Amino acid sequence: MLEFRDKTTTKALIKEIRKISPQNNIKVMHVCGTHEMTIARWGLRELLPKNIELISGPGCPVCVTSASEIDFAIKLAREKDVILTTFGDMLSVPGTDSSLSEAKSQGADARIVYGIDEATKIAAETERQVVHFSVGFETTAPSIASEILESKMLKNFSIICSHRLIPPAMDYLLSSEDIEIDGFICPGHVSTIIGYEPYGVLAEKFAKPMVVGGFEPNDILLSILMILKQIKAESPRAQNEYTRAAKKEGNVLAKKMMNDVFEICDKGWRGIGIIPNSGLRLKDEFTEHDGEKKFKVEIGKSRDLRPGCKCGEIMKGKAIPQDCPYFRKACTPENPIGACIVSSEGPCYIAYSYS
């Protein structure tokens, strides 16, 4: 993939972007934590002309997980003798007033796994209940679905289903009157699963360019160039820059497994609100693997945002971390007020680490 990082190509792409860029301000949004990492890591915002704004949308699944889901996981880990597994980032995200890592320091058995098959392996080797706090977008959901399908015999394995879907979130943002977006860099790996037809629907509905982008710096720049070309030609549509990995139909088998195991539901996105048809829940036939139904745990009133916290506005692309009064002062990765500064792909964390 070296060509996709090649400095000469970068320079050429920037030159073309400057040539074709219109005079007015252009806002390009992406909805992928790893895209934000690429942009920050390689300092891409500095290289672009000033009128092109690259906005980070709600592409951080850890950041948009509801406080109530986190509170449930924390209480479950504290009160019941379960082994709670999760992917790394979730450990330090604050719920309403605590975090899984704090619960862990007080004796809860919370463990990090790299893949869900580690969690099912643990379940197969113990009598204790194993609950996987399952967070992620469409890139992750199929692996969870396949593991659920294979785990019919595992009576002690369940998940807290915290999966969300990207195209409904994009639709919600594009429909919002107070959010301006001129084009989307669509998430590269979500697209390897869902394909890019869903973006074609959005491009038509809202007449905005949609380009599926890869993860090297030159991928992002080429995606921006393709968006600008669509704007200039006034022909908004779905295009694929990430041809080496994303296919039009995506991964058909993965989509089927998702449909077999999950059904779509309305879902709250932390800091944003309820987005219709944007979440997944387990179908009735998999109820025995539904941790929220299996365990009776009472949580108090949950609160997604502490007063004054701008995570919501930042997730919607209406504010940047620097707009938040607590950013770098009272809110730091060590002592987070919101979720965006904790997750390593959260916009506030990235701004804090890389500005």
Place this chain on the structure above:
Amino acid sequence: MCLAIPAEVKKIKGEYALVDFGGLKRDVKIVLTPEVKVGDYVLVHAGFSIQEMDIEEAKESLELWEQILSAT
């Protein structure tokens, strides 16, 4: 939400395959991409291979870049 990395399939072991990330090897579950063969490239996310990567396509997309860059 997409931390996924390409890797080359080295050995098929039932539901798993030994893949090589360029010196780094690990067993990953291939149930989402059951058609992969030794020598194929796959994208790996959270311990699962989620999509085959098309190296020919990668080469073609570089040509696409050339076209896009020159056709302004």
Place this chain on the structure above:
Amino acid sequence: MMEVGIPRRTKKELRRKGSQRIPKTIQLSQGAGGSMMEALIEKLIAKRLDIKSSFIGSGIDKLEDAGIIDLGDVKLAFTTDGCTVDPMFYPGGSLGSLSVGATINDLAVMGAKPIAISFGLILEEGLPLYILEKTLDRMSGVCKESGVPIITGDTKVMEKGKIDKLVINTAGIGIIQGDIISDYGARPGDKILVSGTMGDHGMSLVALRFGFETNLQSDEAPLWHMMEQLLNIGGITSAKDATRGGFSPNINELARKSNVCFYVYEDKIPIKPEAKRLGEVLGIDPLSTACEGKIIMTVEPDKAGEILETMRHHKYGKEAAIIGGVRRNPKGQVVLETEVGGKKVLRTPVGELHPRIC
């Protein structure tokens, strides 16, 4: 999601800088070498234990790799390390060799020749004897290599379950040869050097933990003999061994203490390709994971070339590199110029690093 007015108590609490607040129970991240650990040490531990005396050349408030005892015609460096690692034996190293090596290196980077080491062993009841024997052999091996005797020690046994297998504390004394090399000494114009690849130790343990087959090994190494050669050349203005959190927190500490800007070129920082790859796969930065046999230093510009060549001729410095230079501004920051020409501030990571999914 209604935002209400901010209650007064919360306002006051929130006005205090976030990084000053220390959690009420000790968290794992406070031992990981990042900013959470720094806060615990600086704001609590050092403050509570700060006792002055006429012999102290450099005390706990300075938070250097070793304290300095000034006896007039002789200056001694005095340091201690607690070591606990799981697994106890891993590719390239072991708990035993790590513990002694860490103390030797803390003295070496102050410009002190290590002359004696002490140890404290806390053993868990039930620990197999052969593990203790192997550990002691490893400790002895490193001491012999460096020519430093262990002259005193202590052993305790705790009930099964009250401690995890084995914890080793080592302390060491060294004699300063010439000038003290302090964390506070970097000056604009100095070159920034590292003695080799960054993140080997941390990434090799991460690979083990998450089931990756790799050639990565710990880079554990006692560095006194190499450092001795460099001290004979002179010109080193500041130095730290890049342990615990690795490159990022340690270079930040140097920049902060010397109150200068460390301007670094990302593509010049040596990292093993496998470590880089693993970092990309798991979303962990090799620049934020531990090294156990590497030094970050600043060197006067006219001596930098000779220092570099000398390190490269030594077995523990083969991949040494000049990675940037010290500038006046922005003060206290580490600025990284990326491979494609962008710039960013490299901040100290928070604490434990976890693999990302996104």
